Structures are given as structure tokens and as C-alpha cells.
Amino acid sequence: MRIVIDMQGAQTASRFRRIGRYTLALVQEMARQRGEHELLLVLNAAYADTIEPIRAAFAELLPFDAIRVFDVAGPVGGHVADNDARRKAAELMVEAFYASFEPDVIFIPSLFEEWNGEGAVTSVHSLQNAIPTAVVLYDLIPLIHRQAYLEPNPAMERWYLGKLDHLKRADLLLSISESSGREAKEHLNFPERAVTNISTACDVQFHPIDLTEGEHARLKSDYGINRPFIMYTGGIDHRKNIEGLIRAFAILPKPLRLTNQLVVVCAIQELDRDRLLSLAKNQGLGGDELVLTGYVPEDDLLALYNACTLFVFPSWHEGFGLPVLEAMACGKAVIAANSSSLPEVLGRADALFAPRDDAAMATKMAEVLGNPAFRQELERHGLAQAKIFSWQASAQRAWNALEALHREYQKPAITLPLPKRPRLAFVSPLPPEKTGIADYAAELLPELARHYEITVIVAQERVEDAWVQANAPIRDVTWFRTHSNQFDRVIYHFGNSEFHAYMFGLLEEIPGIVVLHDFFLSGIVWYMDSKGVTDFLPNTLLASHGWQAVKDRYTASDTAVVWAWPCNLSVLRHALGIIVHSDFSRRLAQQFYGAHAADDWALIPHLRQPAEQDGKAVARQQLELAETDFVVCSFGGLGPTKLNHRLLDAWLASPLAKDANCRLVFVGENHGGDYGQALLRKIAQSPAKDRITITGWADVSTYRTWLAAADAGVQLRTLSRGETSGTVLDCMNYGLPTIVNANGSMADLPADAVCLLPDEFSDAQLIEALHRLWQDAPHRTALGARALAHIRKHHNPRHCADQYAAAIEAAYIKANLGVQGITQALPHLTPALAPSELFPFTHTLAANCPPKPRKPQLLLDVSELVNVDLGTGIQRVTRALLREITLGEANGWAVEPVYATSDQPGFRYARKFMSRFLNIPDDWTGDTPVEAWQGDIYLGLDLAQGIVVAQEGTLQTWRLRGVRCYFVVHDLLPVTMPEVFPEGSREGHQRWLQTISKFDGVFCVSRHVADEFHEWLQVFGEKRERPFHLHWFHHGADIDNSAPSRGLPSDAPKTLATLKARPTFLMVGTIEPRKGYLQTLHAFDLLWQQGIDTNLVIVGKQGWMVESLVELLRVHPERDSRLFWLEGISDEYLEQMYAHANCLIAASHGEGFGLPLIEAAHHGLPLLVRDIPVFREVTANQAYFFADSREPEVIATAVQDWLALFEQNQHPSSAAMPHQTWNDSATQVLNAILNKSPAYKTWISDQTAS
């Protein structure tokens, strides 16, 4: 059983009250006890702050996906009539949201949400009656005491009666006591079986404790309690009868009264305080005899329970009476009114009194206070009685009741005939259109008309079908567009030919059931594309199969590559139900759109009107065939995918070709291109050419004559795309023994009713099969008979039409629980939804009901790249990962680059940018707003600090909805070494880190960065409910795959020659203080002074805070003789540098990764690097290290030492340094994101430190 539980009771203001705690505690316990049952918790996004705590509360109990969040376009509070239209629309939507999970039962623990609130919406059977709904009933006190609670407050009355109406539609009430359940039967006329008491429990913290002297003293000083006391707690409310309690206390025998205080524990308003104190005074109570504590904290409440002598609860009416249970759980003597639920909670008749009789109450109090034995007896009883009530017991009862509800409730079975024939629009080509689907439709119509009042919708000049003309109105598409609401049902027949082109747009406007005669539909979509509907194909490919498919569409030379992609996604998404003729189509859907994509598809065999069986002689006469001829026929239009050439070759190679009685006939139109010509040539060249025929297009009657005349059929296929093989069934229907190969849907044919060759058959196998059919007459006859029997049994038209009706009705029942149902219901709302409200409503509806089928999206944020590609190292990384992830294998995911700006909320799909990035046209697409749903993942690939900070709101909205958000972190340097960055960098970076640390996790470019980030979190991390994940990955070393730039300057050969003259040291990276250029330059000045002859090459653009260094470089005496500074060179030239240098110096004081290191190693260049942790990590120690000091001498010495080793070839080689490709990097990231590899570290805030 799958059950959806509405958790709004734990979100609204109720969360501060008992109802909120009840909801949370009960559902947590139900989750623990769920066993085989599936639980989905539904939350309201309007109460954003409550969602993380609730996710955390269930983190150990339920999978992440079990918590689902919906949006509401508010305000929707039922206390104001202004909200009515919005509220009613939201009620429809919340039910559609429940129903979208296809639950067996819906459970609403708190229906009355929320008085005076504006965001909560609960609903029972406003949209649907198909899913049984259970509701917790706390009490009906406002209804029973209308005068006191409702009539003085019209807004409250309006709201309450509105909610009550929903309550009355519930299929099952779970009451918190026998007494409240009884009220539902008495006041709302619920039947016995629809109400179950599941009771309630109190928090475990209520238990007996020994109070210390200090605590007694504190109660005395804080509350003025200085002697034994009688306690009451609860609300201050008319029905609570505190006045009665005070009067009864006043008439206690004097000795008892003087030795005890009366303590009323609860929040109290001034007005009530004055009233109660003056009542006490009138009753002769003075001084400290009555204590009104006001609000007390939880801990004090527990102490007070444990400190009191007697607990009295005199209420006239309760739903349950939780304080009674809490006091008993603390081991106290409790007496209470004999009203409503209190007797069952207390469980003891001699502890009850009549609440409206002050004397009786006083007598009972005196009895306990004056009789220690009785008091102890009550205390013992209380402890035992309290054990009966537990969350375990309540949850167990709830489960039992819900299971019983599920058992009792039968899904509405569709019984035929339907009570009334619904009006059905039948959209399909019909004869005389030259398509098999037209003939099929003509056969289906007369049978389907038993169930529906049919109008045919066609896009053709005339319909030549006697039945249609006699029975069904014929309308065109234009008429249908404006009259669609005259129909109860719509059915479309989709096939892979131009006869169906208009249906794509029509289905989008007017959804209906789709009969998918062909799964791929790529032929027709390609046809439309070639006719100028240019945006449909690439958009379909992107939506269904991602960027690789779009790239193929524009770049693949062989269209067959692109034919590998189905183009049916928009049809599947707009269809209200899908009917297919073979299981093969279902398998294809699972293959392309996920395991559950075809769960509710209906499989209905292709119907066949029984063919006349004794027409063979007449048919042969008509076709001028001799009785003795052995005629092999292949039916249907000719083409490469029909393998007609294989049949022709096999037949020519078989003995049949040599026998003058054997004939081969292709019944159908020849292929119009080279393929057809080749067939004709081959036939003309063969000696048997007079016995081989291609008939050309055969109308229905000619086609049937050939079927009747043939001795055997051969129907072959390759590259099947899920189309229905009607011709095979025709052969079988005429009792022909038929040879087929197991391609596509033909593989599903029963092996004993056809001669089934393997999908990839050999010529020999086909020749053998032909030969046997020819020679073995009994086999032939038996096979034909079995084929006929199979058709009669499974393809009976009447039976198939019944299945159609059942499938259509079932699909409409389901569709009416979702967007379709809302579309139907919304126009009828009273009051009507204002036009201006339609946008927000649509917005939430789209957010709540994602399209189906759909793959989860992997949203790659490349904002910085889209807005301006600065060509920095970070952007090189971004481009490399973007390419690998979008074009690589992200199986089952729709990878979509997205971007935002810092001045407008929301992200857009970066489709224009991506088209340019892939070098394909971009006129087919626009950058529409991103729509994200539960299960999607966002990955901030770029470093776009300002934008991320500005978009925090959007990302938070997504995260609430169940979108996990991650970021790539390149370094923390602006925060760890602010002195080497321009002013403001530190603050910007800090703010960015602060923002991203509120989401789900980060991907750091090295383990070192991950460690630093973890340390940063210890200091700056904000309080969070669930762990933050830290992963790391390394960069790729294959520059080729990071989309490198090209070009060499004219003086390149000269420069490169100079480098050959002496040992050359290379440094790569932007000129900025952190990189250690100044220190290195000074070191080389020392070396040159000492007469050591070396080159120093610096490759990098000028960065910040290096004006004096740059000046130094410009005017340096060695400039362009032994010192080279190359600014802004291409990646290609850089490669040349790597190839000509002898050693790479990495002198940076801090790096996130150090891309030049692996690029150098990739070129076999040895490394001389500063000894810092990240370089140890990246080089795996395969380098010569110098100490992390600022002295030029350190580097000068290191260079000399290295040169000495280099001369003896003893220097550390970088060859063994591990390096990987960008593809490996992308795989590392994807594996981590898709939960295949665990996090390197996790972090959660120290709850006490916050």
C-alpha cells in the first residue's frame, strides 16, 4: 500500500501547539512501523522554514525522495471571502498533487489548517473521489458549542464550516478518543465503520522524578508556591471550568484549604487574571491561596507536575485531555470531570466527579487529600493507566485502520457497456488515404461505435467509407479546434507518415488518448522538419535525448545516426493515455525513458476482421494464376527496411526459382529510389523474371485478392522502430503460412503460428524455410490453420474494441486526477478565478505536476561563461567539464546548461550559448526559464560569486522542492590569503562561501581545497539540519579536450630557437603576487650574476597588484635575451613552450589545484616546485621541492641543485605523476553527484555552538 500523508499540521502555527506535535510524533512512529508500505510526506512550500527541520526529523526513517513539497498561489485563507477563488483552485491542486503519486490512501493528520492563515490548504474530494481519504478528528467542540465558539466570530464560523464540509467527505475518521469518535457519529452522522479511535500519547519526558531542595526553592521563588498544592493545567477557556475549580477549592474543609494551595498553570491574559483573582476574593480566598503562574517553560511544567499533591481536571468538554495523561505519567493522583473523553483517559470511575457540581468536586478533592491510602492507590493506578497510551499503540491502530480502508475500497472497475455512450472524437486518417492506419481505423470504427457516439476528425478532402458516411459526422480540424469541449473523449491515431503531421500541434491543444502505431515517429518528424517546421525536431531531440542528439542532427553525416533517436516525447507527454499493439513498443519506452515510462500503457492487439476462407479459386482466376502455381507473396510497400532484396536473393537462390510453377509477388508500391531500381534490375536480369512481380500500390480489394490467392507469405523487417506489423496479421488472418524474422514487434508473435526466423537470419535459413513451405504441404496447412486460430482468438474485433473502451475509460479516470482534471474543473469554479490569478496558479501547477515521462535534470550553471568568457584558468575548467558532461554518458539524466544574471530572479536554459559552444545553428531555440522539480540536481560549475549570491532565493526555492544543489570550489585563496588579492575580493568570496554552504555540498578541485573548506566550515558554517557533503576531484591534463585556442606569433621560431641555447625554466600563470614571480625573478638575477647561464620564461597575463613587478620585467636588462615574458599567448603556443622548456617552476604560495603542473607532466617536463600541501597532492611527490620561504636564495640554490642533478640525469622525473583526462574528471563528479561514490567529508554544525 502506498500512502500520502499531508504534513501541513507540523508546518503552520499548529507546530507550536499539540496538533503539530501530534502530527509529527504519530507520523514518525508510523514511519517506523511502515513495514512493506510506502510512505510519502507532503509539505507546503509556503512554510519554508519548517521544511528542513521536518526533512531532518525523517532523515533516518524515510528516503529523501519520500518528502515532496508543493507550491500554492496564495493567500488562500478560508476566513476571508476574497480568497475563495484562489482557495478553491488551490484545493483542486493540492488533491492533484496527492494523486500524482498514485497513492492507495490519502491521510490528513490535521485538516483544520490554519485559522487566520494564508498559505495552508487541505482538501478532501474536491477534485476526485477515486482515492480514499482518512482524516484525524480531534474534537467537534466549536460545532457542538456553536454559540460560544462560532457565532461571536463570523470569520471563524466561515472558516470552520468550510473545513467541516471537507471533513464530512472523508472516508475514514481516526479519532483521538472514543468520545470524539462518538461525536462524529452523533453530530455528523458518520457510520460506525467509518470512525476508528486511534487515541494519543504524551511525550516521553513526562515521568516521575525526585525534585531536589533547590528545585523546590525555585518553584517557591519563581511562582510563590510554599506548601503542598493542588494543580490544574490546560487552557483558560469557558469550558475548562476553572471558575468551578476555584469555587470548589473555596468550600474545602478549612484545615485542608489552609495546608494546600491551588495552582493554575498556564499562559493567562490580564483580563482573565483579573477576573479569576476577583472571583477568588469573592469566594473568600486570600493571599497566596490561589496561584496563577502564567506561562511556564517545559522544564518547569515537568517539575510542577512532579511537585503537586493532587491534579484536578474539571473540564466540561475535551477531545482527549492530555494534561490528565501527563499528570498520570508523572505518577500523580488525578481526578477529573466525568465528561466527554476524560473517563476513558482516566480509566477509573471513583476518580471522577460531576463538573457542574462544585460540592461534588470539593468532596472528591477532600477524599484524596484526606485519605493518603486512596491517594497512593490513585498514583499507582495513574502510572499503570498511562502505559496504555503510547505512540506505538496509536500508530499501530492507525495502520490497521488505513489497511482496512484500503481493503474495503475497490478501485472502480470499468464495466461494459458504459452507462451512456460518451461522445468521442476520433482523429485519424481514413480511406482513401494511402496508409495502413486508415484501413485499420475503418475496421475499428464500427466496433468502437458500440461504446461511443463517434465523430471522425480528418484532415483530408473526402472520406470513402460507407460505414462512416452512414453513421459518423465528419468534421475537419478547424471545426474541432473550436468545438473540442463538446466531446467527452478524444482518441488520436499516430503513425509515422505525413498523414499525421497536423496531429502534433492538435494534441498539444486538445489532449487525448494516443494510439501509437509506430513508436519512434522519427520519419514524420523528419518530414515536418524538411517542410520547414524547423524548430520541432531539434527541440524534441533535446528534450528527449540531450545535446548529443541535437549535435548529431546538425553534424552527423549519416541520417541513420539521428534516426536512432525516437521523436515521440511531446506526444507521450500530452497523451492522456497510450495504447500500443505490441509489447515491443513498451520495451522501447523503458529503454529510452526509464523503467516506469510505460507502466500504464494499454496493450491491445491489432484487430482483424475475419477474412473469407474459400475465395482462393476465385482470386486466382482474377489474378490469372494457375491452380498449380506456388505463389509466395510479400505484402506492403517496398523498401530497405523491409529486406525485400533478401527475399528476392533467397528465392532466386532456392529451388523455387527453377520451377516453372513457382512465383514470387511483391504486393505493394516499389521503393521510389535507388533501392527500387536495384530490385527491378535484378529481376530483369534473372531467368525467372517472368515469374516475379512487383504489383505497385494495391487498393484494399486488390490487396485482399492477393491475400486470398497466395500460398505463403514472407514478411521481413530490420531497424524496426516500434511500428505495428499489420501485414503479418493480414497473412495470418487469411490462413497463410508466413515466414517472419524476429525483429521489433514480430518477435512477440507466437512461435507455433508463424515460421519465425532469428532477427539476424542467414540466406540459408530463409531458403530452407521457403523450400520447406513449398515441399511440405501438411506442414504448410497446419501452420496456416494455427495462424488463423491465433488471429480469431486474440485479434477478434469485438473483443479488441472492448479493450479499447476499457483502456480509454481507465486513462480518463486517471487523467482527471491531474492537470486534465483541473483544466476541466477550473472554469466551473464559483467564484471564478480572476484572469490575473491564472499566471500564479499556472506557475504553481507546473511546479507541482511535472511532465511525464521525464528524466531528472542535471542543471549545470555556466552563468559566467555565458555572460562573459574571460578565458581564465577557471573558465577553461568550466568549458572542459561542460563539454564532457553534456556530451558524455549521463545515463538517465537530462543535462542542461543554465545561467542567470545578478539583476533578475531565476535561471534560464543556456541553449543559445550551448549551440554556439557546439558550433551548431541556434535559431531553433530560445533561452526559456528553467523549470526544476524534485529529483533534479543543480551544479554551480562556474565561479559566479555575485550571481550565486543574488540567486540564493531561487536556489532555496528549488532546494525546498527537493532539488539538490552543489557547487564546484576552485579555491579559498581570497579568504585564506586576502593580502594578495584586490580589495573587496575577500568579502566577495566570503559571502559566496557563506551562500553555497547553505546548500547540499561542494566539489573541490583538490583534496587540499576540500580540507580547507572543511576548516572554514568549522569557523563560519551556519547552523543546518542535514550534513553538508564535501567531494574532491582532479583536473584533466588533456588540453585538447578543453577547447583550446590556436595561433602562433611571427617571432615564435626565433624565440623557440633561443630557448634551445641553454637550460630553460618555465613559469605559467597570471602575474599576481601569490604566484611568487618576484621571488623567482630575484633568484634568477642572483644566478645570472653568478654567471649561471639559464633562460627564464614567464607565460601569463598581467593580473592585479603587480605594477612594480611588471615595470621590473619590462625594463629588465635580460629582457628578450634570457628573460622572456609572453603575455596572452594561445594554448597552441603554450604547448610549444612546454615542449621546448627543460623544467617547470611552480613558485606559487597557494593554489586550488595548479593546472600547469599536470599539463607540464603531460608533456614530460620535470617540475621544480614550492613545498606546499596542494603541490604534494597534485604531483604525488614526483617533483623537486624547495622550502616554502620568501628568500630568493632558496630558489636560486634549488635551481643550481636541480641543474646539477639534471646534468647527471638524476633529477626527479614527472613521468610517474598521475594524471587523468577531463573525461575522468567528469566521471568523478558525476559518480559523486549521482550518489555512486561517498563524500570525502561531511560536516554538520555543532548544535550547541550555535
Added chain:
Amino acid sequence: MRDSDFYRAFEDKHRGSRALIKSRLMAYLSFLQPLLTLYPEPEALDLGCGRGEWLELLTEQGFAARGVDLDDGMLAACYELGLPATNQDAIAALNACADDSLAVVSAFHVVEHIPFETLRTLVHEAFRVLKPGGLLILETPNPENLTVGATNFYLDPTHQRPIPPLLLSYLPEYVGFYRTKIVRLQEPEELQTRRDIGLLDVLSGVSPDYSIVAQKPGRKSALGLFDSEFERNIGLDHYNLAIRFDSSIAQRFSALESLCHAALAKSVDAEAKAIDAGVKADQFHGQLMGVYASRSWRLTKPLRWFNLQLRRLPNEGFKARFKALIKKILRRMFSVINNRPRLKNWLKSIVYRLGLYPRLRNFYIKTNLSPKIDQSKQLSNLGQYAQQIHARLSNAMMQHNKEER
């Protein structure tokens, strides 16, 4: 003098010469160009065609254009030029057109002459008769121009009431047009770029006329041809001019502000040093010190906030920052209240009793202080999937409403 002659004379005097009018109408040509590529010899209907300048222009461009007008004096001018115009009521002319038959329906300086109900009918009918992607153009005096709105509009005694751009652009949106563009026209060209904007410019420099160009839904690829036109910003509105007026005044204050800035910059330095010290300290002292550092971070928050204000002040001006400050305080207040239901209900009941609730509520919603998610109010802000749903919902509502009627 016959009435009809009066009108032509009036128009000659106040709307300007034929050549002038024609040159002004050129502004619309770029909207029309794509239609010529979409439809061969597209049909256009001009309501209230007057002297026929527009008809002439359309015909030159290759449209099959015809017009209607009720004023024979004006029509005479059309006849003189051999332009196809007839004496017919605008609504009657539209009623006579078939569904999806016209590429352009236009009405220049007509809508301010007719009752609002008739205007609604006009837009409804135009939607029906336009082809997919077809354009509806309605031009009228622009009441955003204060001189026009307060005086010049009433020069014409047959004018009914000025129609604000938001109202006129909402009509087609409501009826189902794919998009609507407000095009402001005829402002002095040099005003676009001039720096020193005076009060007189604010009062009378705003585009004196405007039109709405509304496009009927069509194929995406076809609609795409018009994107650049619909995205282009045309004309001057009062908001723009007022802002520029403000900013030129604000410049006079800037000297004063930079003085403040220099003085306070020192405190920013001090802050940076304090933060640096905090970070360095925690590197040495591990977790315990970490807590201190985090506290220091929080302690310096007001300082950082102040720093941010300083940086934003010159950019956004005193008024905007002051408003933002008030908003920040209010938002904090509302958030505190929202999280305390008892306090909230208590406050609510007081406000109710004082009769202030509706006003406060409006203010609360208007100032967007509520913590709710930013709701999309525009079709273009909806994602593709949401747009499809929207189309289905509005279609269902429309069919339903039709039946109700």
C-alpha cells in the same frame, strides 16, 4: 461649414501635414517587415483611416490594405489618391471579416473616441480576424505626457477619456494575444540623449503619442522573426525622464556625499584589519578560537552592513537606500511576527478593531514584504511546460466563457 470638412481642417491644423504624418508612421515599418515574408500579399485593415496616410504606406510596402472611416471629408482625401476606403463603422467592418484572415488591424487615434465597451469588442474581434502572428496596432495620445494628459487631449471635443498605456496594453493580453508592446512615439529626438533634464522636459517631453502593438499567437519560428522588434525599447516614458531629472539634481549632492565617504572610509579600513586579525587568530588556535572568530564575524556584521551602505549610497541615492532600510526593518518585523502566531493574532485583532487591516494588508502585499516566492505574472516568465499548461487552462476558460454567454 459641414462637419466633415471641419474634421479634415482640424486634422490638417493639429495633426500635421500628410507628409509629416506619413513619416511618423514609418516607425512601424520594422514591425511589419516579417509579415511580408510570412504571408504573400497580406491583408491589412485600418480602422478610422482618415486621410489614408497609413493605407498609402502599407500599399507601398506590398500589403493589400483597405480602410474604413465615418468621416466623408477624410474619405474624400483617400478617394483622391485612389485608396480603397469605405464609409463604415469600425466594429461592423471587423464583424464582416472572416476568422484568421488579416495580417494587420490598425486604428490610429480612434480608441480615444469610442466607449470602453466598444474598445473591448474591437480588440476581441481583432483577435478573431487576425492570422497567426498577425498584429493589432492601436495608437492614441499618451497621457503619461502630463501636458497631453492634462490639456492637449481635451483640445478635441470628441475625445472621450485618455487611455493609460497599461490599460490599453492589458486588453489584448486579456483577450489572448501572445504579446503586447507599448511603443512611445514622437518625442523630441535630442531628448533621448540629453543630460540636463529640466522640469519642463518632465512635464511635456514624454512621448506625446503611444501605441500598443499586439501579436496574435502563431508558430514559434514565425513569432521569432518579430522578437527583436518586441524587445527593442522605444520612446520616452515619464518614469525615465523623472529619474534622469532626479539624478541630475542628485549630482549636486554628490560632492557632499564624497566628503562623507572619505571620512567613513577610515572606519572601513579598521574593519578590514579587525577581520584579518580574527582570521589569523583562528589559524593558530583551532576550534575554540574558531568560535571566537565566528562571533567576531557576527559582531562586525553591522560594520560590514554600514560599509555596504556606503558603497551603494552614491549609486542608488539617499532615497532608495532609505527606503531599502525601512523595508529591511519592516521585513525583519514581519518575520518576527510571522513566527509568533499568538503575537500575530493579537496584533491582527487590534488592527482589525482599529479598522486598519485592509490598508495594512494591501501595503504588506504591495511592498512585497511577504516571504513568499516570487510569482510569475508574465507569460514570458513561465517556463515552456508552464506555458503549455497556461494555454490549455486559458483555452478551457475561454470556451467555457463563450458558452456562458
